[in-house]
Amino acid sequence: MRIVSWNMNKRKEGNWEWILENSDPDYILAQEASPLPSNIKATVRTTTKKSNRSVFYSKLQNHKKLKMSTDSGMGLIVTNAENIFFICVYANLDFKPVDPPLMGLLATYVANIRRHHSAKNILIAGDFNMDRRMDDNPTGTKFANKGTSPTNDFFDAILDMGFNDCMRKFGSKPIQTHRNAKSKFPWEIDHMFATEDLYNALTDIKTLEVPELSDHDPIIANFDIKKK
Secondary structure (H helix, E strand, O other), X not given: OEEEEEXXXXXXXXXXXXXXXXXXXXXXXXXXXXXXXXXXXXXXXXXOOHHHOEEEEEOOOOOEEOXXXXXXXXXXXEEEEOOEEEEEEEOOHHHOOOOHHXXXXXXXXXXXXXXXXXXXXXXXXXXXXXXXXXXXXXXXXXXXXXXXXXXXXXXXXXXXXXXXXXXXXXXOOOOOOEOEOOEOOOOOOEEEEEEHHHHHOEEEEEEOOOOOOOOEOOEEEEEOHHHO
């Protein structure tokens, strides 16, 4: 099973065709998603805000959107497919994602999924606009929170809910996912987290640099679901 998470940077055309042709994903969690071309026959679920629209693509059209999805400034979508619950995240910096609303919503969603669906396999992925290194202010940017550690606290809270960082399974170094001409720092602001059984089924994960399509690199993860 192949899962892709990608901020498409609202590009008008080309993104969907490229990612479908070059990665053949089973599921895509897209943020700032491009319009879906009419020739691509797939069921999608979107938020209503065009500026930060999130889309869940299912090749098999076998997913179900849960009522807890929100059209808030964070563009969260919760779906279920193949006994896996997906939470797609787009955390706009203007929404101050390190504040309680995002963490509170994620905690509530995870708790509800576990309580009402007895779910073991949950995947959270998307553009969080956060990197653990932001707390150290490596570039002197507005992202930093000098003297505190809100981004580290945020990610630690996700791990404390029983998730594992998929980007760290095969190496400890950060993986660059965002490329900005104004900053040469290799930010890792796109992330993927999975509960234990799903994490153990992860066989490889990578990013692809496609600056002509987006300033974010798609995260492409392969899972051997037989290992669940």
